[in-house]
Amino acid sequence: MRRLILVALSALVFPAVASAHATLRSTTPSFRSELKQAPSVIRLQFDQQVKVLPGSIRVLNGVGKNFARPARANGTEVVAAVRHLKLGAYTVRWQAISADSHVVSGVWTFGVQVPAPAVENAYGAGGPTAKEHVVRWVWFLGLALTIGALGLRLIVLRGLRVPRPLERRIAVAAGIGALVTIHAGIVAFSLRAEDALQLPFGRFLYGDLSPMAKTRFGFAFVTMTLVFALVLALVYLSWLLDRVEPLVPALLLAVVFAGGLSLSGHDAVDPGSSWKTEIADWLHLSAASLWIGALATMALLLWTGAPDLRKAAFMRFSRLATVLIAVVLGAGVYLAIVRLPHVSDLWATGYGRVLLVKIGLVSFALLWGAFHHFVVAPALERADTGFLGRIGRSLAGESMVGMAVLLLAAILVDSRPPT
């Protein structure tokens, strides 16, 4: 009987395959290739028959001049001859009607004797907008909430008797953070792809995003989506079983893969970037996420949910924050030196001015933290309930300043520093 079930399951699992709408299988030249000789044709290979539209293939140079001749479809292939291309970077924009009548579209880049630009820098792409800054900020907030909530439970409250309701609320907060991280990532990826494809929303829905998925940003998006889905499952398991163990791999995964946000930003590709700046960026982001997220979770959940733990948690967090701030400042100063070669860049460039505002806000948050560390902490021993209540509000205020810092960090990650 068991053998029969296994055979039946195997037969169900391995299908004969048929496709939905047309998918681009390969291109000539390939995505982001650097060619020694200019190509004479552009060739798109699909997985099924397609039809061409007017302007099915356009080969655009840096000022938007089209070099492609009219395209023709030949079965699963679309081919367009190309006029002579001079040295430079080119963008290919294509569209075709698949067998199910869906208009599929896409974009990729190549270079003739020069490196091809990333697809998000294709001709016609406008670069990050205010909408993208806000989405990236939400992405940062999700990350901070996940790492902060998990860090609060596993580091700050380690060894203490944590009431079950608080335990569950912390898991719920971490789960919400992971969900926000996943969904903000999807929106950020879509916005970046929409900008590269330059299509109206209705057509964008059927646009081919696979060249975007092959960029650093796409790689970071895919990796972070998968990892944070796993983090979400682990946090859920912890909540369901009332066990803290699943939170340990969840925190490790979240911290290690927080670097995806750094790798998808300017730091990974700008001149002067190296493995050292990537590590510095990852440390900067991870430490800031833990600091701001744990502070917010402590103010919102622990302060109201476990009054008995307030003093112990505050003292432990105060010690942890000292280390985190040292890491944030150390990595931040190093990155500022690498990215801004001249001090005057701080006020002479847009990037520098945003950084200046961020430094101002960080200093404000640090002063607030120093007040907690040097004034509030020693007074905690003789604190009454009213005093502790006011500290909760003060912690919430400090975490809000931290969240504002993350907004500026989101703008900086999307911007290009002066070279």
Next chain:
Amino acid sequence: MVHWLFAVGILFVGLCLFAEALAGREVWHMRHWRKYLWPALTFVLGLFLWPVMAFFTNSAIHMYAHGSWADGLMLAGAAELGLVHGRLHSPLWRLTWPLAFVITGIAFIVHEQNPWLFARSAFLHHLIGWTFIVGALAPLALAFRPRSAAFQAAFAAVIVVVSIQLFADRDVAPIFGHLSPLAGQQHR
């Protein structure tokens, strides 16, 4: 391949639900692991939809559809696990099922551009979408009458039917054929 793998998972969930409806919840729950079986499988299917969402980027609409199914399945599976484990108590958490069904159905219909009779794939996308939307009535009724074997059987039937439709959606046998010459040559 992916369609078939998920069809297998969904078929298994549906058959477990049928078995539970036939045997009765008390009998089904006599083995401790059995009560977790289909809720856990639902949750895991939702989790495995995230790689599908992340790796199938050949169109934005498919990304959003797969993402919404991942959300729906994980939510419904998580709520059901919470209920059988005793972490959640209100049977109204079972409303996550009709919610997931409606979201899934809308995603199926919206991500199909063509009319019903355009091609087999289009026909099945519409059919699956409407099966989910109309079928949401079964888990909706079950949320308010959790002990009703009839509603549980109806719920199971919807899931089994959807799994068969998913198999048919990627089956190259000419069940419907290509209904329109616009769809071009039949292909494998």
